[in-house]
Amino acid sequence: MINQVHNISFPISEPHALDQDEAYFILKENDGQTKVRFHDYDRIYDRPGLYEQLFYQRLRCASPRKARDLLEKVLQDNRMDLSELRVLDLGAGNGMMGELLDAARVIGVDISDHARLACERDRPDAYDAYYVTDMCHLDAELAAEMKSWQLDCLTCIAALGFGDIPVRAFANTFNLIRPDGWVVFNIKETFLQESDRSGFSMLVKHLLVSDTLQVHHLERYRHRISIDGRALFYYVLVGRKASDISAAVLDDLPLD
Ligand SMILES: C[S@@+](CC[C@H](N)C(=O)[O-])C[C@H]1O[C@@H](n2cnc3c(N)ncnc32)[C@H](O)[C@@H]1O
Missing domain, CATH: 3.40.50.150 (Vaccinia Virus protein VP39)
Known part of the structure; x- marks a missing residue:
């Protein structure tokens, strides 16, 4: 059971020029905030619950x-x-x-x-x-x-x-x-x-x-x-x- 909640936010809009593999989110952690690309899977997998929170809770992947x-x-x-x-x-x-x-x-x-x-x-x-x-x-x-x-x-x-x-x-x-x-x-x-x-x-x-x-x-x-x-x-x-x-x-x- 993963219950860690991460502080994530999205850019105000997804520019249509931005290909799906260039999409990113902002991750706020103790040492500041970073821009993480959706395809930067290793950074996402390293943080328990982040993949689920991003793709399944926020973006409703079915x-x-x-x-x-x-x-x-x-x-x-x-x-x-x-x-x-x-x-x-x-x-x-x-x-x-x-x-x-x-x-x-x-x-x-x-x-x-x-x-x-x-x-x-x-x-x-x-x-x-x-x-x-x-x-x-x-x-x-x-x-x-x-x-x-x-x-x-x-x-x-x-x-x-x-x-x-x-x-x-x-x-x-x-x-x-x-x-x-x-x-x-x-x-x-x-x-x-x-x-x-x-x-x-x-x-x-x-x-x-x-x-x-x-x-x-x-x-x-x-x-x-x-x-x-x-x-x-x-x-x-x-x-x-x-x-x-x-x-x-x-x-x-x-x-x-
Ligand atoms: C978006 S994730 C999908 C994970 C999972 N199937 C799901 O539905 O949540 C895509 C996965 O494909 C893997 N991948 C990319 N290229 C690969 C390759 N050449 N051989 C094996 N796996 C690869 C990535 O490391 C990543 O974990």
Whole structure:
């Protein structure tokens, strides 16, 4: 149970020129006040309760629960149950998604050791194992160890695009999941627009129409609010993996 309350405030308005990955808040502590970018996760994770206070209490993030509920619904429609699955949670952070997953096994992976330590501190029971590695550069030995968990579900929540998890990290993780495994992720709505030519947008659009993934559910919903109270809409996708993302597909994408 985390009950530490931090003194945080937001700039009066979120300039529209400010990309989501440039958003920041002001953190007042004994030694003065500092501007902390939303993507400065390590500084946020280091302070118990700050991540939850910022994204979940103030900015009303609904995504882990939404994704978990839709996964459960799709599984039910397919006469399956979450308790049968062995999940890999990519961009696990301090365990917000992991703690909601009542699965046979839940494995977390994140690039940041600060995230692992925060998870160990705040949600020690969220994962059966927690790996710290950059999934862009997964070495063969670790890939084999992760595969040995016989993973048949990938979750990746509030972590794709905007300078977070890059295309190659997502593809490498997708390819660790067994064929027929379930895949759940959310993305900002603009990623599905034709005009978005970023690598991640192109990969997601490819997944929607290729034989790599069978889409079971795609839904637009309010992910959270922005600093100035506007609704930020995302899509959540639940699908079933048919095959790996091929090297040829990846080679054709801008790797942003
Ligand atoms: C916004 S947090 C999301 C945390 C959690 N899924 C949640 O819903 O609260 C994104 C996480 O992705 C992790 N991340 C970014 N790049 C990564 C990479 N290449 N490999 C693994 N994790 C990465 C970050 O360290 C961060 O903890």
